[in-house]
Amino acid sequence: MTAALEVLDTGPLSTVQDLGRPGYAGIGVGTSGAADRAALRLANRLAGNDEGAAAVEVTFGGFAARALRDLTVVVTGAPCPVTVGGRGAATDTVLRVPGGALLRLGAPERGLRSYVAVRGGLDVEPVLGSRATDVLSGLGPEPLRRGTVLATGPPPAHWAPVGFAPVAAPAAEELVLTVVPGPRDDWFTARALATLFGAPYTVTADCDRVGIRLDGPRLDRARDDELPSEGMVAGALQVPPGGRPTLFLADHPVTGGYPVIAVVVAADVDKAAQARPGLRLRFTARGRRGP
Amino acid sequence: MRVLPCADSGLLVELDDLDAVRGLHAALRAAPPPGVTDLVPAARTLLLRLDPEVADSVEIERVVRGTRPVPGTEGSGELVRVPVVYDGADLAEVARLTGLTEHEVVAEHTRREWTVAFGGFAPGFGYLVGGSPRLEVPRRAESRTRVPAGAVGLAGTFSGIYPRSSPGGWQLIGRTGLEIWRPDRDPPALLRPGVRVRFQEQR
Numbered sequence: 033m034t035a036a037l038e039v040l041d042t043g044p045l046s047t048v049q050d051l052g053r054p055g056y057a058g059i060g061v062g063t064s065g066a067a068d069r070a071a072l073r074l075a076n077r078l079a080g081n082d083e084g085a086a087a088v089e090v091t092f093g094g095f096a097a098r099a100l101r102d103l104t105v106v107v108t109g110a111p112c113p114v115t116v117g118g119r120g121a122a123t124d125t126v127l128r129v130p131g132g133a134l135l136r137l138g139a140p141e142r143g144l145r146s147y148v149a150v151r152g153g154l155d156v157e158p159v160l161g162s163r164a165t166d167v168l169s170g171l172g173p174e175p176l177r178r179g180t181v182l183a184t185g186p187p188p189a190h191w192a193p194v195g196f197a198p199v200a201a202p203a204a205e206e207l208v209l210t211v212v213p214g215p216r217d218d219w220f221t222a223r224a225l226a227t228l229f230g231a232p233y234t235v236t237a238d239c240d241r242v243g244i245r246l247d248g249p250r251l252d253r254a255r256d257d258e259l260p261s262e263g264m265v266a267g268a269l270q271v272p273p274g275g276r277p278t279l280f281l282a283d284h285p286v287t288g289g290y291p292v293i294a295v296v297v298a299a300d301v302d303k304a305a306q307a308r309p310g311l312r313l314r315f316t317a318r319g320r321r322g323p
Numbered sequence: 324m325r326v327l328p329c330a331d332s333g334l335l336v337e338l339d340d341l342d343a344v345r346g347l348h349a350a351l352r353a354a355p356p357p358g359v360t361d362l363v364p365a366a367r368t369l370l371l372r373l374d375p376e377v378a379d380s381v382e383i384e385r386v387v388r389g390t391r392p393v394p395g396t397e398g399s400g401e402l403v404r405v406p407v408v409y410d411g412a413d414l415a416e417v418a419r420l421t422g423l424t425e426h427e428v429v430a431e432h433t434r435r436e437w438t439v440a441f442g443g444f445a446p447g448f449g450y451l452v453g454g455s456p457r458l459e460v461p462r463r464a465e466s467r468t469r470v471p472a473g474a475v476g477l478a479g480t481f482s483g484i485y486p487r488s489s490p491g492g493w494q495l496i497g498r499t500g501l502e503i504w505r506p507d508r509d510p511p512a513l514l515r516p517g518v519r520v521r522f523q524e525q526r
Contacts, residue, residue, distance in 0.1 A: 057361035057372065059449075059512035060442035159506050169446050171506060215327030215335040261443060263363030263370025265332040287365055287443030295330035298375040318330075 035100045036150055039180040040134070043094020046176040047241075048154055049147075049282075051084040053162035053171075057263065057286050064166035067241055067282045067305035068145050071109035074199070075149035078106040078126055080191045085153030086163040088176065090146045092308070093139035097148075100181070101131040104151035110143025110306055111201060125196040143202030143306035152184030167241045168283040202306040206232070208314045209300045211269065216259070216291035220271070224251040228269075228293060228315050233277070235311045241283040243270075244307060250275030251293055261289040267296035267304070269315075279313075281305055326384050331375040336387055337368050341440055341452065344369050346392025348516060353393070356386045364441040364516055366450075400438065400517035403501075405484070406525040407432075407475050411495035413463065417477060420460045420494075428496060429524055431455040437482055437520040442512070447486030447504025449514030454482055454522075466492035473499045475522070482522075484514065 039046070049072060052065025066072035066089055073083040088095065093112045107114050107123045114121040117133035123146070129135050137146055156163050156173045165172040176182075217225060233248035251271050264270070264284055269277040272290045279296065281304065296304055297318065307313065325337040338344050348364045351371070355362065358378025363370040371387070373380060409429045411417075418425045432454065439449035462478045467490065470476075474485045476493030485491060486504035503513050514520065 054360040054372070054374075056446075056511075057363045057370075058442060058516055059510075059514075060444060060446045061511075063361075063372075160511060171446060212328055212330040215329055260366040260368075262335065262365045262368040263333070263372070263443070265329045265370070265372060267330060267332055285443075286363060287441075292329070295328070295332060297330045298332050301332075 034183055035181050036103055036152070036184040037097040037182040038100060039097050039176050039178060039182065041094055041096035041178060042176045043090060043092055043137075045091040046095050047089050047165035047167070048086050048156055048173050048176070049089040049164045050086040050162055052164050052282065053160045056160055060286050061160060061171065062166055062169060062283055062286050063266070064164040064172065064283050065162065066147065068109050068147070068302045070299070070302045071145070071147050072149070074124070074197055075106045075108040075147045076153070078108070078124070078192050078195070078197060079104060079149040079151045080188045081149060081151065081153045082188070085149065086156065087147050087149040087154060090137055090148060092144055093137050093146065095137040095148065097135050099129040099131050099133050099135065103129040105129050105135060106149045107137065107146055108149070108199070109146040110140035112140035112146050113138035124199050126192070142204050144308045145305060150184050152187045155183045155185045166283050168285060202303070203311065206312040206314060207303060207307055208316055209304055210297045210318050211294040211315050212297065212318050213294045217293050219253055219255055219259070219291040220293050221252045221254045224253070224293065227251060229317055232312045232314050235307045235309050235313065237309045239307070239309060241281055243281050243284055244279045244304065246277050246279060246313065248276065251277060253291070259289055259291050261287045264288045264292070265295060267298065267301040268292040269294050269296070279304055324388065326387060328380070329370070331373065331378070331380065333373055334371045334380060334384060334387065335368055336371065341366055343392060345440065345517070346394060347387070347390060349393035350390045351387070356383045358383060363443070365443065366441070400519050402436070402519045402521060403513050404521050404523055405499050405501055407497040407499050407522050408525050409497040411475065411497045413494040414496045417458070417460055417494050417496055421457055423457065428458065431457050432482065432496065433522045433524055437522070439514045439516050439518045439520065441516055442514070445486060445489055446506075447512040447514065448483060449512070449516070449518070451482040451514070451520055452480065456480070458482070460494050462492040463494060466490055470495065471498070473501070473503065475499060486512070
Protein backbone atom coordinates (compact mmCIF):
# COMPACT_ATOMS: atom_id res chain seq x y z
CA MET A 33 0.00 0.00 0.00
CA THR A 34 1.63 3.19 -1.19
CA ALA A 35 0.32 6.75 -1.32
CA ALA A 36 -0.72 7.55 -4.89
CA LEU A 37 -3.06 10.56 -5.09
CA GLU A 38 -3.63 13.67 -3.03
CA VAL A 39 -7.14 15.04 -3.57
CA LEU A 40 -7.19 18.79 -4.26
CA ASP A 41 -10.80 19.24 -5.32
CA THR A 42 -13.86 16.98 -5.18
CA GLY A 43 -16.58 18.82 -7.13
CA PRO A 44 -20.12 18.32 -5.73
CA LEU A 45 -19.39 14.75 -4.50
CA SER A 46 -16.53 12.33 -5.00
CA THR A 47 -16.56 8.94 -3.25
CA VAL A 48 -14.64 5.68 -3.33
CA GLN A 49 -16.69 2.91 -4.94
CA ASP A 50 -16.24 -0.72 -5.92
CA LEU A 51 -18.89 -3.34 -6.72
CA GLY A 52 -20.38 -3.04 -3.23
CA ARG A 53 -21.20 -5.42 -0.40
CA PRO A 54 -23.75 -8.04 -1.49
CA GLY A 55 -24.77 -10.71 1.01
CA TYR A 56 -25.67 -8.49 3.98
CA ALA A 57 -29.18 -7.35 3.00
CA GLY A 58 -30.66 -9.70 5.61
CA ILE A 59 -29.11 -7.53 8.33
CA GLY A 60 -30.19 -4.29 6.68
CA VAL A 61 -27.03 -3.48 4.72
CA GLY A 62 -27.52 -2.35 1.12
CA THR A 63 -25.29 -3.37 -1.78
CA SER A 64 -24.05 0.14 -2.62
CA GLY A 65 -21.01 0.29 -4.94
CA ALA A 66 -20.58 2.19 -8.21
CA ALA A 67 -23.84 3.73 -9.45
CA ASP A 68 -22.72 2.95 -13.03
CA ARG A 69 -21.22 -0.49 -12.54
CA ALA A 70 -20.36 -1.00 -16.22
CA ALA A 71 -18.27 2.21 -16.23
CA LEU A 72 -16.38 1.15 -13.09
CA ARG A 73 -15.70 -2.29 -14.55
CA LEU A 74 -14.43 -0.81 -17.82
CA ALA A 75 -12.11 1.60 -16.00
CA ASN A 76 -10.64 -1.28 -14.03
CA ARG A 77 -10.27 -3.57 -17.05
CA LEU A 78 -8.39 -0.88 -18.98
CA ALA A 79 -6.16 -0.24 -15.95
CA GLY A 80 -5.41 -3.96 -15.72
CA ASN A 81 -7.17 -4.24 -12.34
CA ASP A 82 -9.72 -6.74 -11.14
CA GLU A 83 -13.14 -5.53 -12.32
CA GLY A 84 -14.25 -4.87 -8.77
CA ALA A 85 -11.24 -2.82 -7.62
CA ALA A 86 -12.04 0.43 -5.82
CA ALA A 87 -11.95 3.67 -7.84
CA VAL A 88 -13.17 7.26 -7.44
CA GLU A 89 -16.76 8.04 -8.47
CA VAL A 90 -16.86 11.72 -9.45
CA THR A 91 -20.31 13.34 -9.55
CA PHE A 92 -20.55 16.06 -12.21
CA GLY A 93 -16.80 16.68 -12.58
CA GLY A 94 -14.77 19.14 -10.56
CA PHE A 95 -12.31 16.51 -9.31
CA ALA A 96 -8.60 17.34 -9.10
CA ALA A 97 -5.73 15.37 -7.59
CA ARG A 98 -1.95 15.40 -7.58
CA ALA A 99 -0.06 12.22 -8.45
CA LEU A 100 2.37 11.39 -5.63
CA ARG A 101 4.31 9.05 -7.94
CA ASP A 102 4.05 7.89 -11.56
CA LEU A 103 0.55 6.47 -12.04
CA THR A 104 -1.49 4.67 -14.67
CA VAL A 105 -5.01 6.08 -14.63
CA VAL A 106 -8.23 5.50 -16.60
CA VAL A 107 -11.26 7.82 -16.67
CA THR A 108 -14.60 6.34 -17.80
CA GLY A 109 -18.32 7.05 -17.39
CA ALA A 110 -19.68 10.52 -18.10
CA PRO A 111 -17.33 11.93 -20.77
CA CYS A 112 -15.68 15.03 -19.33
CA PRO A 113 -12.71 17.22 -20.22
CA VAL A 114 -9.61 15.60 -18.67
CA THR A 115 -6.23 17.25 -18.25
CA VAL A 116 -2.96 15.74 -17.07
CA GLY A 117 -0.35 18.32 -16.11
CA GLY A 118 -2.49 20.96 -17.85
CA ARG A 119 -2.59 19.14 -21.19
CA GLY A 120 -5.73 17.67 -22.69
CA ALA A 121 -6.22 13.95 -22.25
CA ALA A 122 -8.96 11.49 -23.20
CA THR A 123 -11.51 9.33 -21.45
CA ASP A 124 -11.86 5.55 -21.87
CA THR A 125 -8.15 5.16 -22.47
CA VAL A 126 -5.00 4.42 -20.50
CA LEU A 127 -3.31 7.60 -19.20
CA ARG A 128 0.15 8.02 -17.71
CA VAL A 129 0.23 10.59 -14.93
CA PRO A 130 3.81 11.44 -13.89
CA GLY A 131 4.57 11.95 -10.21
CA GLY A 132 3.84 15.60 -9.27
CA ALA A 133 1.43 16.16 -12.17
CA LEU A 134 -2.14 17.33 -11.68
CA LEU A 135 -5.08 15.23 -12.92
CA ARG A 136 -8.21 17.29 -13.44
CA LEU A 137 -11.76 16.41 -14.52
CA GLY A 138 -14.05 19.18 -15.80
CA ALA A 139 -17.86 19.09 -15.87
CA PRO A 140 -19.15 16.39 -18.25
CA GLU A 141 -20.91 17.46 -21.46
CA ARG A 142 -23.28 14.55 -20.99
CA GLY A 143 -24.01 12.16 -18.18
CA LEU A 144 -23.40 12.65 -14.46
CA ARG A 145 -20.82 10.25 -13.01
CA SER A 146 -17.23 9.67 -14.10
CA TYR A 147 -14.86 7.03 -12.71
CA VAL A 148 -11.15 7.40 -12.04
CA ALA A 149 -9.40 4.03 -11.73
CA VAL A 150 -5.75 3.85 -10.71
CA ARG A 151 -3.66 0.82 -11.59
CA GLY A 152 -3.37 -1.24 -8.40
CA GLY A 153 -6.85 -0.21 -7.20
CA LEU A 154 -7.55 2.24 -4.36
CA ASP A 155 -6.63 0.80 -0.98
CA VAL A 156 -8.87 2.19 1.75
CA GLU A 157 -10.04 0.21 4.78
CA PRO A 158 -12.83 -2.14 3.67
CA VAL A 159 -16.06 -2.37 5.68
CA LEU A 160 -17.90 -5.70 5.39
CA GLY A 161 -15.73 -6.67 2.45
CA SER A 162 -16.20 -3.49 0.41
CA ARG A 163 -14.58 -0.08 0.07
CA ALA A 164 -17.80 1.53 -1.21
CA THR A 165 -19.28 4.62 0.45
CA ASP A 166 -22.99 4.04 1.13
CA VAL A 167 -24.48 7.53 1.46
CA LEU A 168 -27.74 6.18 2.93
CA SER A 169 -26.36 4.04 5.77
CA GLY A 170 -23.05 5.86 6.19
CA LEU A 171 -21.04 2.63 5.84
CA GLY A 172 -17.64 2.72 4.15
CA PRO A 173 -15.14 5.56 3.83
CA GLU A 174 -16.17 9.21 4.21
CA PRO A 175 -16.73 11.10 0.95
CA LEU A 176 -13.41 12.46 -0.36
CA ARG A 177 -12.25 15.86 0.85
CA ARG A 178 -9.55 18.26 -0.14
CA GLY A 179 -6.37 16.82 1.35
CA THR A 180 -7.46 13.17 1.37
CA VAL A 181 -4.51 10.99 0.37
CA LEU A 182 -5.44 7.80 -1.47
CA ALA A 183 -3.16 4.79 -1.61
CA THR A 184 -3.19 1.94 -4.10
CA GLY A 185 -2.68 -1.77 -3.68
CA PRO A 186 0.13 -3.68 -5.38
CA PRO A 187 0.14 -3.35 -9.19
CA PRO A 188 -1.50 -6.31 -10.94
CA ALA A 189 0.70 -8.80 -12.78
CA HIS A 190 -0.75 -8.15 -16.21
CA TRP A 191 -1.81 -5.32 -18.52
CA ALA A 192 -5.08 -5.04 -20.40
CA PRO A 193 -4.84 -6.40 -23.96
CA VAL A 194 -6.24 -3.10 -25.29
CA GLY A 195 -5.60 0.50 -24.31
CA PHE A 196 -8.77 2.16 -25.52
CA ALA A 197 -12.48 1.30 -25.49
CA PRO A 198 -15.10 2.83 -27.79
CA VAL A 199 -18.12 3.67 -25.63
CA ALA A 200 -21.52 5.12 -26.60
CA ALA A 201 -22.06 8.58 -25.12
CA PRO A 202 -24.79 8.93 -22.47
CA ALA A 203 -28.15 10.27 -23.68
CA ALA A 204 -28.29 14.04 -24.12
CA GLU A 205 -32.03 14.73 -24.14
CA GLU A 206 -34.01 11.54 -23.87
CA LEU A 207 -33.08 8.21 -22.36
CA VAL A 208 -35.10 5.07 -23.06
CA LEU A 209 -34.99 2.49 -20.25
CA THR A 210 -36.27 -1.08 -20.54
CA VAL A 211 -38.40 -2.22 -17.63
CA VAL A 212 -40.27 -5.36 -16.62
CA PRO A 213 -43.70 -4.73 -15.02
CA GLY A 214 -44.01 -5.89 -11.41
CA PRO A 215 -43.60 -7.03 -8.76
CA ARG A 216 -46.59 -4.88 -7.70
CA ASP A 217 -48.11 -3.78 -11.04
CA ASP A 218 -51.38 -5.33 -9.84
CA TRP A 219 -51.61 -2.59 -7.18
CA PHE A 220 -52.11 -0.02 -9.97
CA THR A 221 -54.86 0.75 -12.44
CA ALA A 222 -54.47 -0.58 -15.99
CA ARG A 223 -54.18 3.02 -17.08
CA ALA A 224 -51.16 3.55 -14.80
CA LEU A 225 -49.05 1.06 -16.76
CA ALA A 226 -50.20 2.59 -20.06
CA THR A 227 -49.19 6.01 -18.68
CA LEU A 228 -45.78 4.74 -17.59
CA PHE A 229 -45.10 3.46 -21.10
CA GLY A 230 -46.74 6.32 -22.93
CA ALA A 231 -45.62 9.52 -21.23
CA PRO A 232 -42.14 10.95 -20.69
CA TYR A 233 -40.86 11.49 -17.14
CA THR A 234 -38.31 14.14 -16.20
CA VAL A 235 -35.35 13.71 -13.85
CA THR A 236 -35.79 16.25 -11.02
CA ALA A 237 -33.04 17.93 -9.00
CA ASP A 238 -33.90 15.46 -6.24
CA CYS A 239 -31.49 12.79 -7.44
CA ASP A 240 -28.56 11.17 -5.67
CA ARG A 241 -27.00 7.75 -5.19
CA VAL A 242 -30.13 6.58 -3.35
CA GLY A 243 -32.53 7.29 -6.20
CA ILE A 244 -34.00 9.65 -8.75
CA ARG A 245 -37.30 11.36 -8.06
CA LEU A 246 -39.18 11.67 -11.36
CA ASP A 247 -41.72 14.23 -12.48
CA GLY A 248 -44.51 13.33 -14.85
CA PRO A 249 -48.09 12.10 -14.89
CA ARG A 250 -49.43 10.39 -11.77
CA LEU A 251 -49.51 6.60 -11.59
CA ASP A 252 -52.78 5.82 -9.85
CA ARG A 253 -53.24 2.91 -7.52
CA ALA A 254 -56.08 0.42 -7.78
CA ARG A 255 -55.99 -0.37 -4.07
CA ASP A 256 -55.46 1.79 -1.03
CA ASP A 257 -54.39 -0.65 1.67
CA GLU A 258 -50.94 -0.48 3.15
CA LEU A 259 -48.21 -2.70 1.69
CA PRO A 260 -46.13 -4.41 4.38
CA SER A 261 -42.49 -3.40 3.83
CA GLU A 262 -40.69 -5.72 1.44
CA GLY A 263 -37.24 -6.14 -0.09
CA MET A 264 -36.22 -3.73 -2.85
CA VAL A 265 -33.78 -3.99 -5.78
CA ALA A 266 -31.81 -1.33 -7.69
CA GLY A 267 -33.85 -0.21 -10.70
CA ALA A 268 -37.17 -0.45 -8.84
CA LEU A 269 -39.75 2.22 -9.73
CA GLN A 270 -41.34 2.74 -6.33
CA VAL A 271 -44.51 4.81 -6.28
CA PRO A 272 -45.27 6.81 -3.10
CA PRO A 273 -48.78 8.16 -2.42
CA GLY A 274 -48.13 11.25 -4.57
CA GLY A 275 -48.10 8.99 -7.62
CA ARG A 276 -44.74 10.08 -9.08
CA PRO A 277 -42.19 7.27 -9.18
CA THR A 278 -38.73 7.17 -7.63
CA LEU A 279 -36.10 5.13 -9.49
CA PHE A 280 -33.81 3.38 -6.98
CA LEU A 281 -30.04 3.42 -7.56
CA ALA A 282 -27.04 1.82 -5.78
CA ASP A 283 -27.68 3.11 -2.21
CA HIS A 284 -31.45 2.47 -2.16
CA PRO A 285 -33.07 1.34 1.12
CA VAL A 286 -33.00 -2.44 1.65
CA THR A 287 -36.77 -2.56 2.20
CA GLY A 288 -39.61 -0.23 1.32
CA GLY A 289 -43.30 0.12 2.02
CA TYR A 290 -44.60 1.58 -1.24
CA PRO A 291 -45.49 -0.64 -4.21
CA VAL A 292 -43.05 -1.08 -7.10
CA ILE A 293 -44.86 -0.84 -10.43
CA ALA A 294 -41.94 -1.99 -12.59
CA VAL A 295 -38.18 -2.59 -12.43
CA VAL A 296 -35.54 -1.28 -14.84
CA VAL A 297 -33.39 -4.11 -16.22
CA ALA A 298 -29.93 -4.28 -14.61
CA ALA A 299 -27.96 -3.13 -17.68
CA ASP A 300 -30.15 -0.01 -17.94
CA VAL A 301 -29.75 0.91 -14.26
CA ASP A 302 -26.18 1.92 -15.21
CA LYS A 303 -27.60 4.24 -17.88
CA ALA A 304 -30.10 5.67 -15.40
CA ALA A 305 -27.19 6.46 -13.05
CA GLN A 306 -25.91 8.83 -15.75
CA ALA A 307 -29.22 10.75 -15.94
CA ARG A 308 -28.91 14.35 -14.83
CA PRO A 309 -31.68 16.75 -13.76
CA GLY A 310 -33.80 17.82 -16.72
CA LEU A 311 -33.19 14.65 -18.75
CA ARG A 312 -36.34 13.07 -20.20
CA LEU A 313 -36.89 9.37 -19.51
CA ARG A 314 -39.10 7.01 -21.46
CA PHE A 315 -39.91 3.51 -20.32
CA THR A 316 -40.39 0.59 -22.65
CA ALA A 317 -41.65 -2.81 -21.60
CA ARG A 318 -39.93 -6.10 -21.82
CA GLY A 319 -42.65 -8.67 -21.27
CA ARG A 320 -42.77 -10.98 -18.35
CA ARG A 321 -41.46 -14.38 -19.17
CA GLY A 322 -44.10 -17.01 -19.92
CA PRO A 323 -45.93 -18.96 -17.23
CA MET B 324 -46.95 -18.94 -2.96
CA ARG B 325 -46.70 -16.27 -5.63
CA VAL B 326 -43.38 -15.59 -7.35
CA LEU B 327 -43.21 -12.05 -8.72
CA PRO B 328 -40.48 -10.70 -11.03
CA CYS B 329 -38.12 -7.81 -10.21
CA ALA B 330 -36.78 -7.63 -13.80
CA ASP B 331 -33.50 -9.60 -13.97
CA SER B 332 -32.43 -8.38 -10.50
CA GLY B 333 -34.71 -10.39 -8.25
CA LEU B 334 -37.62 -12.67 -7.52
CA LEU B 335 -40.11 -11.60 -4.86
CA VAL B 336 -41.74 -14.63 -3.24
CA GLU B 337 -45.04 -13.77 -1.59
CA LEU B 338 -46.13 -16.12 1.18
CA ASP B 339 -49.12 -16.54 3.49
CA ASP B 340 -47.49 -15.32 6.69
CA LEU B 341 -44.29 -14.71 8.60
CA ASP B 342 -43.94 -18.38 9.57
CA ALA B 343 -43.92 -19.40 5.91
CA VAL B 344 -41.33 -16.67 5.19
CA ARG B 345 -39.10 -17.95 7.98
CA GLY B 346 -39.42 -21.57 6.86
CA LEU B 347 -38.49 -20.79 3.25
CA HIS B 348 -35.73 -18.39 4.32
CA ALA B 349 -34.16 -21.05 6.54
CA ALA B 350 -34.30 -23.63 3.73
CA LEU B 351 -32.83 -21.34 1.06
CA ARG B 352 -30.18 -19.95 3.41
CA ALA B 353 -28.93 -23.49 3.96
CA ALA B 354 -28.72 -24.12 0.20
CA PRO B 355 -28.94 -20.91 -1.85
CA PRO B 356 -29.47 -21.52 -5.59
CA PRO B 357 -26.55 -20.35 -7.79
CA GLY B 358 -26.84 -16.68 -8.79
CA VAL B 359 -28.71 -15.61 -5.63
CA THR B 360 -26.68 -12.86 -3.94
CA ASP B 361 -29.00 -11.91 -1.08
CA LEU B 362 -32.05 -13.19 0.75
CA VAL B 363 -34.22 -10.38 2.17
CA PRO B 364 -37.01 -11.65 4.43
CA ALA B 365 -39.89 -9.35 5.36
CA ALA B 366 -43.33 -9.72 6.99
CA ARG B 367 -44.97 -11.61 4.10
CA THR B 368 -42.29 -11.83 1.42
CA LEU B 369 -38.84 -13.21 0.77
CA LEU B 370 -36.84 -11.33 -1.86
CA LEU B 371 -34.14 -13.26 -3.70
CA ARG B 372 -31.68 -10.79 -5.17
CA LEU B 373 -30.02 -12.15 -8.30
CA ASP B 374 -26.74 -11.54 -10.06
CA PRO B 375 -28.19 -10.88 -13.54
CA GLU B 376 -25.05 -12.16 -15.24
CA VAL B 377 -25.18 -15.65 -13.80
CA ALA B 378 -28.71 -16.22 -12.44
CA ASP B 379 -31.22 -18.28 -14.40
CA SER B 380 -34.45 -16.93 -12.95
CA VAL B 381 -36.64 -19.65 -14.51
CA GLU B 382 -34.50 -22.33 -12.89
CA ILE B 383 -34.36 -20.46 -9.57
CA GLU B 384 -38.15 -20.13 -9.52
CA ARG B 385 -38.40 -23.87 -10.13
CA VAL B 386 -36.03 -24.52 -7.21
CA VAL B 387 -37.97 -22.16 -4.92
CA ARG B 388 -41.30 -23.80 -5.76
CA GLY B 389 -39.78 -27.20 -5.05
CA THR B 390 -38.14 -26.16 -1.77
CA ARG B 391 -39.59 -27.68 1.40
CA PRO B 392 -39.73 -24.97 4.05
CA VAL B 393 -37.85 -25.83 7.23
CA PRO B 394 -40.67 -26.42 9.74
CA GLY B 395 -40.70 -24.94 13.23
CA THR B 396 -37.60 -22.76 12.87
CA GLU B 397 -38.70 -21.13 16.10
CA GLY B 398 -36.46 -21.77 19.05
CA SER B 399 -33.52 -23.13 17.04
CA GLY B 400 -31.45 -19.98 16.57
CA GLU B 401 -28.68 -18.64 18.76
CA LEU B 402 -29.84 -17.01 22.02
CA VAL B 403 -28.80 -13.43 22.83
CA ARG B 404 -29.47 -12.08 26.33
CA VAL B 405 -30.13 -8.35 26.33
CA PRO B 406 -29.87 -6.45 29.64
CA VAL B 407 -32.29 -3.51 29.64
CA VAL B 408 -32.78 -0.55 31.96
CA TYR B 409 -36.53 0.07 31.64
CA ASP B 410 -36.65 3.85 31.92
CA GLY B 411 -37.81 4.72 28.38
CA ALA B 412 -39.55 8.03 27.67
CA ASP B 413 -42.68 6.23 26.43
CA LEU B 414 -42.97 3.61 29.20
CA ALA B 415 -45.88 5.41 30.88
CA GLU B 416 -47.63 5.87 27.52
CA VAL B 417 -47.18 2.17 26.66
CA ALA B 418 -48.68 1.28 30.05
CA ARG B 419 -51.65 3.56 29.32
CA LEU B 420 -52.13 2.14 25.79
CA THR B 421 -51.97 -1.48 26.94
CA GLY B 422 -53.92 -1.07 30.16
CA LEU B 423 -51.00 -2.50 32.11
CA THR B 424 -48.90 -0.98 34.88
CA GLU B 425 -45.33 -0.01 33.99
CA HIS B 426 -44.18 -2.93 36.09
CA GLU B 427 -46.41 -5.28 34.09
CA VAL B 428 -45.09 -3.89 30.79
CA VAL B 429 -41.56 -4.80 31.90
CA ALA B 430 -42.76 -8.23 33.06
CA GLU B 431 -44.44 -8.87 29.70
CA HIS B 432 -41.36 -7.74 27.76
CA THR B 433 -39.03 -10.01 29.72
CA ARG B 434 -41.36 -12.98 30.21
CA ARG B 435 -40.81 -14.82 26.92
CA GLU B 436 -38.25 -15.16 24.16
CA TRP B 437 -38.51 -12.95 21.13
CA THR B 438 -37.15 -13.97 17.72
CA VAL B 439 -35.60 -11.78 15.01
CA ALA B 440 -37.99 -12.09 12.05
CA PHE B 441 -36.26 -9.77 9.59
CA GLY B 442 -34.20 -6.60 9.25
CA GLY B 443 -34.28 -3.73 6.80
CA PHE B 444 -34.77 -0.40 8.57
CA ALA B 445 -31.05 0.21 9.16
CA PRO B 446 -27.88 -1.89 9.35
CA GLY B 447 -28.21 -4.19 12.35
CA PHE B 448 -31.86 -3.45 13.15
CA GLY B 449 -33.97 -6.55 13.76
CA TYR B 450 -37.76 -6.76 13.93
CA LEU B 451 -38.47 -8.98 16.95
CA VAL B 452 -41.63 -11.06 17.09
CA GLY B 453 -43.32 -13.56 19.35
CA GLY B 454 -42.71 -11.87 22.69
CA SER B 455 -46.07 -10.79 23.99
CA PRO B 456 -49.39 -10.04 22.26
CA ARG B 457 -50.32 -7.77 25.17
CA LEU B 458 -47.66 -5.25 24.18
CA GLU B 459 -49.18 -4.29 20.81
CA VAL B 460 -49.00 -0.48 20.50
CA PRO B 461 -49.08 1.95 17.56
CA ARG B 462 -46.02 3.92 16.53
CA ARG B 463 -45.75 7.37 18.06
CA ALA B 464 -47.87 9.99 16.32
CA GLU B 465 -44.68 11.96 15.75
CA SER B 466 -41.30 10.55 15.00
CA ARG B 467 -38.32 11.61 17.11
CA THR B 468 -35.51 13.20 15.13
CA ARG B 469 -32.95 11.40 17.25
CA VAL B 470 -33.23 8.11 19.09
CA PRO B 471 -30.00 7.04 20.82
CA ALA B 472 -28.20 3.77 20.03
CA GLY B 473 -29.36 0.99 22.32
CA ALA B 474 -32.90 2.36 22.78
CA VAL B 475 -35.43 -0.47 23.13
CA GLY B 476 -38.81 0.14 21.53
CA LEU B 477 -42.20 -1.24 20.59
CA ALA B 478 -44.33 -0.71 17.46
CA GLY B 479 -47.24 -2.81 16.25
CA THR B 480 -46.55 -6.35 17.41
CA PHE B 481 -42.78 -5.83 17.11
CA SER B 482 -40.02 -4.96 19.53
CA GLY B 483 -36.65 -3.65 18.39
CA ILE B 484 -33.35 -2.11 19.46
CA TYR B 485 -31.89 0.93 17.69
CA PRO B 486 -28.42 -0.14 16.49
CA ARG B 487 -27.19 3.41 16.02
CA SER B 488 -28.47 6.84 16.81
CA SER B 489 -31.11 7.65 14.19
CA PRO B 490 -34.56 9.18 13.72
CA GLY B 491 -37.35 6.88 14.85
CA GLY B 492 -41.04 6.60 15.71
CA TRP B 493 -41.16 3.57 18.00
CA GLN B 494 -42.42 3.77 21.60
CA LEU B 495 -39.28 3.70 23.74
CA ILE B 496 -39.47 1.62 26.91
CA GLY B 497 -35.80 1.21 27.85
CA ARG B 498 -32.15 1.08 26.85
CA THR B 499 -29.37 -1.47 26.64
CA GLY B 500 -25.59 -1.05 26.72
CA LEU B 501 -25.16 -4.10 24.52
CA GLU B 502 -23.48 -3.23 21.23
CA ILE B 503 -26.09 -4.38 18.71
CA TRP B 504 -24.13 -3.37 15.59
CA ARG B 505 -20.39 -3.22 14.96
CA PRO B 506 -19.19 -3.38 11.35
CA ASP B 507 -15.71 -4.63 12.30
CA ARG B 508 -17.07 -7.58 14.30
CA ASP B 509 -17.99 -10.95 12.82
CA PRO B 510 -20.92 -11.16 12.72
CA PRO B 511 -21.48 -7.38 12.63
CA ALA B 512 -25.15 -7.66 13.67
CA LEU B 513 -26.17 -9.43 16.88
CA LEU B 514 -29.80 -9.55 15.75
CA ARG B 515 -29.79 -11.61 12.57
CA PRO B 516 -32.98 -13.27 11.30
CA GLY B 517 -33.61 -16.40 13.36
CA VAL B 518 -31.68 -15.25 16.46
CA ARG B 519 -33.64 -15.57 19.75
CA VAL B 520 -33.64 -12.67 22.19
CA ARG B 521 -34.27 -12.68 25.92
CA PHE B 522 -34.63 -9.27 27.55
CA GLN B 523 -33.50 -9.07 31.18
CA GLU B 524 -34.31 -6.20 33.49
CA GLN B 525 -31.26 -4.39 34.79
CA ARG B 526 -31.84 -1.99 37.63
